[in-house]
Amino acid sequence: MFRQASRLLARTTMATTSRRSRAFSTDVPATPAQDSNFIESWKKLVPNLEPPKTPSSFMTPRPATPTSIPSKITVNFVLPYASELSSKEVDMVIVPATTGQMGVLPGHVPTIAELKPGILSVHEGNDVTKYFLSSGFALIHANSVADIIAVEAVPIDRIDPALVQKGLAEFTQKLGSATTDLEKAEAQIGVDVHSAMNFAITG
Numbered sequence: 001m002f003r004q005a006s007r008l009l010a011r012t013t014m015a016t017t018s019r020r021s022r023a024f025s026t027d028v029p030a031t032p033a034q035d036s037n038f039i040e041s042w043k044k045l046v047p048n049l050e051p052p053k054t055p056s057s058f059m060t061p062r063p064a065t066p067t068s069i070p071s072k073i074t075v076n077f078v079l080p081y082a083s084e085l086s087s088k089e090v091d092m093v094i095v096p097a098t099t100g101q102m103g104v105l106p107g108h109v110p111t112i113a114e115l116k117p118g119i120l121s122v123h124e125g126n127d128v129t130k131y132f133l134s135s136g137f138a139l140i141h142a143n144s145v146a147d148i149i150a151v152e153a154v155p156i157d158r159i160d161p162a163l164v165q166k167g168l169a170e171f172t173q174k175l176g177s178a179t180t181d182l183e184k185a186e187a188q189i190g191v192d193v194h195s196a197m198n199f200a201i202t203g
Contacts, residue, residue, distance in 0.1 A: 035054065038051070038054070039051045066143060066144070069106050069107035069144070070106045070107075070144050071106060072089035072090060072091065072106060072144075073089070073090060073091070073092065073093065073104060073105060073106045073108070073144045073145070073146055074087055074088065074089055074144060074145045074146070075087075075088045075089075075090055075093055075122065075145075075146050075148065076088075076145070076146070076147045076148065077120070077122075077131075077148045077150070077153075078147075078148070078149055078150075079149075079150055079151075079152065079153055080151065084131070084153065085122070085148075088122075090122055090123060090124045091105075091123045091124060091125065092104065092105050092123040093120065093121065093122050093123065093146055093148070094119070094120070094121040094123070095113060095115060095120055095133075095138045095148060096115055096116050096117070096118025096119055096120065096133060096196075097113040097114065097115060097116070097138065098113070098114045098115070098116045099113070101118070101119075102138075104138070104140055104146055106144045107144060108140050108144070108146075109140070110140055110141055110142045111138070111139075111140040112137065112138070112139050112140075113137065113138045113140070114135075114136075114137055115133055115135055115136040115137060115138060115148075115150065116135060116196075117132075117133065117134055117135065117192060117193045117196035117197070118132070118133060118196050118200070119131070119132060119133075119156070119200050120132075120133050120148065120150075120153070129155070130155070130156040130200075131150075131153045131154065131155055131156065132153065132154050132155075132156055132159060132196070132197055132200050133150045133151075133152070133153045134150065134151050134152040134153070134193060135150065135151050135152075136148065136149045136150035136151055137149050156200055156201060159197055159200070159201050161198075161201050161202075164194055164197045164198050164201065165198070167190065167194045168191065168194035168195060168198060170190075171187050171190030171191045171194060172187075172191055174186075174187040174190065175187035175188060175190075175191055
């Protein structure tokens with residue numbers, strides 16, 4: 001029993017050490033390095049053909065992390081069918097993360113955040129542009145670039161309050177009369193989204 005425990009402990013320690021030895025994204029070089037071992041092995045087996053390119057060969061170099069914090073954060077805000085903001089330099093963005101409203105300033109720690117139905121606020125000087133998002137992800141990079149990907153989004157001023165109230169009432173009624181798990185889940189999503197829209201235009 002003690003021998004088995006010692007083997008498990010040793011295995012756990014080795015796994016932990018290997019995980020800790022992995023480089024962070026900020027430690028990875030901006031210019032991808034070629035796999036010299038692969039190229040050497042290829043030339044030994046097929047000396048008459050050029051080695052095939054690996055996926056990293058087609059990737060653009062990762063932007064270098066600035067030595068000082070910039071004054072602006074660069075925002076890319078895209079939908080499946082449109083690009084709302086492209087390389088837009090702003091002072092701050094606030095995203096509706098599942099953990100709560102998250103403010104992103106220049107120099108923010110690299111983060112990946114899942115988004116829930118709520119308000120995306122883009123702050124540029126005294127101007128604040130607000131969008132309602134249905135869901136998506138926000139990827140905050142070490143070089144003060146924020147990529148925000150949403151399934152659906154609309155400017156707050158284009159939301160019709162009457163339609164929101166109507167939709168909220170309909171989905172609330174469906175939730176009360178739902179009999180299957182699928183019907184309950186669909187109705188609950190409708191209630192959550194319309195409640196968030198109602199808060200966005202009234203709160």
